[in-house]
Every structure is written in structure tokens, then in C-alpha cells.
Amino acid sequence: TILFIAVPLVKGLAGELGKLPSKVAFYPELFTVESWNGKLFHCSFYADVTSAKVTAFGLKIGTTARVKLAAGGEDNEKKGKTLKVQGESYIYVLSGHGAAQSRFLQDFAQNLPVRIEGFSAEAAMVEQPENQRLASLFDGRLGEILKARSSDSSETTEYDSVRKPMSCDFVTEFVFVCVMILCAWYVFATLGTLMSWAVRRGTQKCTDPLKPGEDMCEVWRIFVPISTPIANPSDYLNVVLIVCGFIAVPLWYISSMKMEHRFHKNGVMQEVLLAGWESQSNTMVFSSDVEGLELVDGSMEKYLKMQVKAFYSIKGGIKKPLNLTANFAPTDLKLTLQDRQCASCSGHGQAAAAHWDGLLKLADEFKPGLLHIENETPNTETLKATEKSEQPVQTDMPNTPADPSSGP
Numbered sequence: 001t002i003l004f005i006a007v008p009l010v011k012g013l014a015g016e017l018g019k020l021p022s023k024v025a026f027y028p029e030l031f032t033v034e035s036w037n038g039k040l041f042h043c044s045f046y047a048d049v050t051s052a053k054v055t056a057f058g059l060k061i062g063t064t065a066r067v068k069l070a071a072g073g074e075d076n077e078k079k080g081k082t083l084k085v086q087g088e089s090y091i092y093v094l095s096g097h098g099a100a101q102s103r104f105l106q107d108f109a110q111n112l113p114v115r116i117e118g119f120s121a122e123a124a125m126v127e128q129p130e131n132q133r134l135a136s137l138f139d140g141r142l143g144e145i146l147k148a149r150s151s152d153s154s155e156t157t158e159y160d161s162v163r164k165p166m167s168c169d170f171v172t173e174f175v176f177v178c179v180m181i182l183c184a185w186y187v188f189a190t191l192g193t194l195m196s197w198a199v200r201r202g203t204q205k206c207t208d209p210l211k212p213g214e215d216m217c218e219v220w221r222i223f224v225p226i227s228t229p230i231a232n233p234s235d236y237l238n239v240v241l242i243v244c245g246f247i248a249v250p251l252w253y254i255s256s257m258k259m260e261h262r263f264h265k266n267g268v269m270q271e272v273l274l275a276g277w278e279s280q281s282n283t284m285v286f287s288s289d290v291e292g293l294e295l296v297d298g299s300m301e302k303y304l305k306m307q308v309k310a311f312y313s314i315k316g317g318i319k320k321p322l323n324l325t326a327n328f329a330p331t332d333l334k335l336t337l338q339d340r341q342c343a344s345c346s347g348h349g350q351a352a353a354a355h356w357d358g359l360l361k362l363a364d365e366f367k368p369g370l371l372h373i374e375n376e377t378p379n380t381e382t383l384k385a386t387e388k389s390e391q392p393v394q395t396d397m398p399n400t401p402a403d404p405s406s407g408p
Contacts, residue, residue, distance in 0.1 A: 021058075021093050026111050029135040033093055041069045042091050046113055047136040054118035059093040059108065065137040065322075066091055081329040085142065087321035141312075142324065145284050148268040149317045159264040162358035167348035169339055170257075177253050181245045189225030189238045196234065197222050208232075256280065258336060263362045269306075271335075278320055284312040285333065293363055293371040304335040304363055304371075335359060 018037030025032045032043040044063040051062035066089040070082070093108075095101045105119050138146065147157045197217065200206055206217035210231040221227065226235050255275035262270040271283040285308050292307035309330055315323040337359060343352035364371045 033091055039071045043067045045135055045137050049112055052112055052114055052116040058095045061091045083326040085324040144266050144268055145312055146317050148264045148270050149314055157264045157266045159262040160362055161260055161262040162355055163260040164355055165348050165351035167343035168346045169342055177250050181249050185242050185245055193225055194222050263366050278318050281313045281315050287367050290367040295373055302337040302339055306333040
């Protein structure tokens with residue numbers, strides 16, 4: 001028993017110790033911090049550094065953009081193909097002690113644009129080339145992503161957008177989610193009643209003081225998660241779970257629905273969720289990373305498949321610090337389309353067709369030459385004419401019916 005407990009503890013402790021920062025490499029525009037095991041890297045541009053302080057645990061460096069990368073190389077996993085950027089964060093470095101610490105901090109002070117708090121005045125900041133001080137992570141793609149993300153910023157970009165209309169698809173998804181919640185709740189609640197029934201049956205305790213005169217060992221009670229009148233704590237718990245599940249899960253699902261696609265003039269496609277909260281993740285794609293576009297018109301699912309070699313997921317970046325994840329691996333993104341026939345049932349067929357045509361048009365302009373549609377999709381006018389033609393033909397009956405017995 002001790003061996004089974006000690007081995008995971010030692011393994012976990014060794015893993016945490018291996019993550020300790022131990023090695024620093026200085027480059028012309030940025031520095032990197034390598035972990036003890038060589039599997040985790042943090043880095044920052046010098047221009048993004050805002051503070052530096054000597055603490056009891058080493059050197060603490062504040063930066064507006066901390067980059068985190070797990071080593072992995074060109075393997076089949078995504079360890080080496082995922083990069084994370086955290087805004088307004090810190091990088092910690094073990095600085096040692098004594099003379100070794102002084103030499104280490106002296107080397108760091110020669111590269112940082114700020115003074116190291118708690119270090120001697122002898123290590124004055126060394127003047128750096130102007131281009132080294134100005135180079136920042138925000139100068140590249142991150143800056144363009146933030147321009148597209150920060151709709152309230154003065155540097156916001158112009159864009160063309162297309163938004164999904166609220167139609168039968170929305171109601172269908174809502175009903176489907178509610179049914180799945182009910183099924184999941186019933187399965188877990190039934191498992192609980194099954195265990196309680198088995199315990200009662202095994203111990204021959206088939207009576208309940210709170211429900212005198214009822215046989216609690218009857219088989220049908222297994223399939224009734226809530227018995228009335230409600231008296232046991234388990235019944236109250238099941239009621240609370242089903243009520244909270246029907247409120248919380250649908251609200252979360254609806255708020256996270258992909259509702260709008262914005263094609264910015266700076267070459268960024270942004271996917272916006274229904275709620276539009278800053279805490280929600282937005283997917284960003286650059287046009288130069290798009291390798292293919294394909295229209296999938298299936299019976300169960302209709303979407304525009306966008307094949308990309310890299311995409312970005314960002315939270316915050318407007319009023320809160322950004323949290324960005326860059327995925328550098330071939331991925332297929334789904335840009336959902338409305339089912340025009342289903343939308344026609346609620347009178348939104350024209351809006352669904354406009355969304356269909358608008359998304360295909362903007363995607364083709366975003367990355368020209370990749371979208372090939374064999375069968376041309378009906379436009380709004382065609383669908384409107386089709387809906388009109390499906391209406392029954394009506395004629396007015398004559399005011400006085402003709403007498404069949406009368407002659408001409």
C-alpha cells in the first residue's frame with residue numbers, strides 16, 4: 001500500500017521540480033526561460049517587460065505578454081504546436097545567491113528596459129539599440145488580432161459580417177439539449193436509486209419510517225428517481241439537479257452558440273458567439289493560413305469547412321488581460337450554415353438563404369480561388385419565388401351555382 005502511494009507522489013514531485021525555471025537565453029529582441037527538465041519554455045520581448053524585482057524565490061519579471069510553450073517537436077501530438085500568450089503576467093527565474101546571483105542579475109540588467117528592483121545600483125541599465133527596445137510581440141499577428149478583437153478600441157478594423165438568423169434550427173437545438181439533459185439526469189438518478197434499492201433488498205430493510213406502509217423493495221422503484229411525496233434527501237437532491245440542469249446548461253449552450261462571422265479588412269476572420277462576452281473565446285483565422293474551403297451540404301449538418309494550418313483562440317483583450325492560444329496544426333473549422341428548408345417552417349427561409357449566400361460570398365472574398373461549388377445555391381430571390389410557388393392556387397367560386405338540370 002505504501003508503495004502504491006509513494007510512487008505517484010514521487011513521480012508528481014519530480015514533475016513539478018522539473019518545471020522550475022533554471023536556464024535563460026538572451027536573443028536580440030527577446031529572452032527565453034527554460035525549465036529544469038527542458039520541456040517548458042517561457043519568453044517575452046524586452047519591450048513588453050514592465051517590471052523586474054528580486055524576491056526570495058528568484059527574479060520576478062512583469063510583462064504585458066508572456067509566451068508559454070511546451071516542447072514536443074514535429075510529432076503527432078500538439079505539445080510543440082500550441083503556444084499560449086498571457087497578458088499582464090509574470091515570469092519567474094531562479095537567480096541563485098551570492099556572487100553567482102550578482103553576475104546573473106548583471107547579465108539580465110543589460111538587456112531589460114527597466115531597472116531591477118532590489119539589485120545594487122552598480123548594475124545600471126545598459127543602453128540598448130533603439131530597434132531592440134521597440135520590438136514587441138504586439139507588432140505582429142497578435143496586434144492584428146487585438147485590433148479585430150477590440151471593437152471598442154480606436155484602432156479597431158473595418159469588417160463585413162454575416163449573422164445567423166433565429167429560426168427553427170435554434171428551437172431544434174434547444175429542444176435537443178433539453179432532451180439530452182433529461183436523459184443524462186435520468187440515467188445518473190436511476191443508478192443512484194438502483195444502488196439504494198440493492199442495499200435495501202440485500203439487508204431486507206424494505207420499510208421506510210418516512211413512508212409507512214410502502215414496500216421500498218419493489219422492482220419498479222428502481223426506475224422512479226423521485227418518489228412522491230418527497231421525503232428523503234436523495235429525492236430533494238434529484239429535484240434540485242434537474243431544475244438547475246434545465247436552467248444552467250441550456251443558458252450556457254445558447255450563450256456559446258456561434259452566431260456571427262466577421263471578415264476584417266486586415267485579413268482576419270473572427271467567429272463571435274451569441275452572448276458576445278469578453279470572457280468567451282473567439283476563434284481567429286488569418287487568410288494566409290487558409291488552405292481549403294469546402295461546402296458540406298449534408299442531411300444532418302450543413303456547414304462551410306475551412307481547412308487551416310493555424311488558428312487562434314482569444315479571451316479578454318478589451319478591458320481584461322488577454323489570454324490567447326495559438327494552434328499550429330492542420331485543423332478543419334466548421335462555419336455553420338442555416339438549413340433553409342427548416343428555416344422556412346418558421347418563416348425565416350429568406351433570411352436563412354441570405355445568410356447562406358452572404359457567408360459563401362465573404363469566405364470566397366476572404367480567400368479567393370478555393371471555394372468551388374458545383375451546384376449553385378439558390379439566392380434569396382429564388383427561394384422567395386419558390387415559397388410563393390408552393391402556395392396552393394385559389395380561385396373564386398361563382399356567386400350562384402349552375403343548375404345541372406337547366407339547359408344552356
